[in-house]
Amino acid sequence: MKRALVTGMGIISAIGENVNENHNSLRNALTGIHKAAHFESHYSSLLPFGECKASNEELKETLGLQDSVGYTRTCLLANNAFLEAIGDAGLSPEDLSSFDTALISASTVGGMCLTDQLYEDANLKSSGSPYLESYGCSAHTLKLIKRYKIRGFTDTINTACSSSANAIMMGARLIRSGRAKRVIVGGVDSLAKYTVNGFNALKILSESACKPFDENRNGLNLGEGAAYLVLESEEAAGSKRVYAEVSGFGNANDAHHPSAMSDNAIGAVSSMRDAIQSAGISYDQIGYVNAHGTGTQNNDEVELYGLNHLFAKMPPYSSTKSFTGHTLGAAGAVEAIYSVLSIVYSELYPSLNVESPIGTYHSTPISSFSDNHAIKFALSNSFGFGGNCTSLVFGSVS
Template sequence: MGRVLVTGMGMISAIGNNVAENHESLRSGRSGIGSVSYFESLYASQLPFGEVKLSNEELKTAQNLEQSSGYTRTCLLADKAFCEAIADAGLSKGQLSSLDTALISASTVGGMCLTDQLYEDANRRSQGSEYLEAYGCSAHTLKLIQRYHIKGFTDTINTACSSSANAIMLGARLIRSGRVKRAIVGGVDSLAKYTVNGFNALKILSSEPCKPFDVHRDGLNLGEGAAYLVLEAEELAAGRKVYAEIAGYGNANDAHHPSAMSDEAVGAIRCMQEAIRSAGIKPSEIGYVNAHGTGTQNNDQVEFFGMGELFGKMPPYSSTKSYTGHTLGAAGAVEAIYSILGIVHSELFPGLNVNEPIKGADHAPVSEWKGDYKLNYVLSNSFGFGGNCTSLVFAGVN
């Protein structure tokens, strides 16, 4: 059972339209959370969001999709990040169409980003729009399959906020088991009335930029984005650029509550333990944790407690959601790429907006950018509604 290596990455978020722009924003401590230009909602003028800085028309032009129909914003964001990832890996049309190549994507809102149009179509208040087949969670995946002629195993995962972390885990498991040799994995979500109204009903949206792991945190900011990674079996990557190894993964469910985690962090601790165990390392070898860190009272306290129980003396940690907002189904893949960028460039990226850390300065998240900081192993956490918790371990490659 050989190693699973990352040979390509692509993404778009509130802090950049590609991997390089995202990296520069992280290094500069530049957040993308603020007022919106394209998302239409009652709350658009009341709350901050992590909005991608391109309109649908600009995304269509960038991807040569002006003449295509049925592309929601979710589909457009997915195509943008996917295209960058496969170009970065240098995949040919033949490799994309190979039965040894899998595509596993993730989303929570999917085509329901067109909430008003969905209502009109579903209630026969329209003549039937071009989006009739685009409302499902898997619509963006089907668009990618059709446009890039993908013929191998495909799947779409929706496990809330851990969705794309689970896509990465499934892709790595398929390669390790010999079922495929290559997997393109990731996820996408766009801002939508459907999700904004839902999170607002839970009273967990902050009226200010979120402050994960701060004593005075008061909620999260929703964001949008897409991120994809090309995973390949070790034998395919010989002589090629390699970013990192998918060294370990773990998934657990604490079965505690539909939208909250147990105070004992049962699921969080178990998935972190399993990820570290499957990587064949000790907890003390983790050099940095990209925390789930949403900025809500429950999540941050439970995750902080779980890390303390597992590590004792905690490694450096922070939440990059303070840059992008919570991108829901895309979050696991977005933060996977951020974790890998830290490994590749020997950097720690700071959490933003933390003025009074949980448990004081001795336990504070990373507060400033650090360069020349060697990272061998990074742990990335993604905890979803319903207690679906997933952790990934990324390793540097020689």
């Protein structure tokens, strides 16, 4: 069985427009959760969001897409992170167009970030807009395919908040089985009225910066961003720098409720167990858990239940959503990169804003940045609506 090695990474989020900026923010506890500057909504002045700092016009200029047609903010964020990832991995145009190269992306919002335009077009209240082909969740993938002349296997996954984690899992499986030599995996989501209004209807949006794993947590902050990783087989990677390996993965569904996890964490426990078993390691070899940790009552309690059910001794854990907000379909890839950074630099990143940790299991999340923690394996959790739970294990290659 072939190994799936991480040779490139690219990211844009509320805490940075590239990997280095994101890493610096994690090290210095610099949150990106503030009032939105670009997102136009009734709630933009009332609620905090994890909004990327660059405007659409700035993103277009950076990417050389000033004259582009039909590029939503989702497409622009995806292009930004994708370009950094393939550059970091040193992929040539020939590599990208090879039939041995696959692209698996993910999104839940897609072009729905243009909620008002979508409504106008769908209800024939407009004469048509440049975005008619950009509203679907796969529109950004099609833009990437066309711009970079990708000819190999491509797909777009939408399994809610586990979407890009599932993209990474699928990419690793393609490489392990020999069906592809390299796979670019990740996802993107941008702020949208559609999702903000939906989450607000569920009464789970916090009016302040979220505090995952705090007794007094009162909801999540929605965020936006994009992240991509380049996975390559050992043959394709050659002498390239390798950040880490996708060592294991697991996916399960508790089918309990459309927007809540089961109290006994059936899906979460199964996905974590399968990921660790498929990595061929013991539970005590996990040196860090990047938890799903949304800051909602249900998620944090259930995730802690699942972790304590599996681990005899709880490994260090935190939720980096306290930096970025919940980036929905992009969260799995965003947090995969953070997990890889923790391995590469032997660092632990904190859960921000925790004042009174949940006391049920006598374990507390990481409260401050620390280094010199040798981490051989990191577990990254992504749990989606409908109970779709995915866990990834990343392993050190040093």
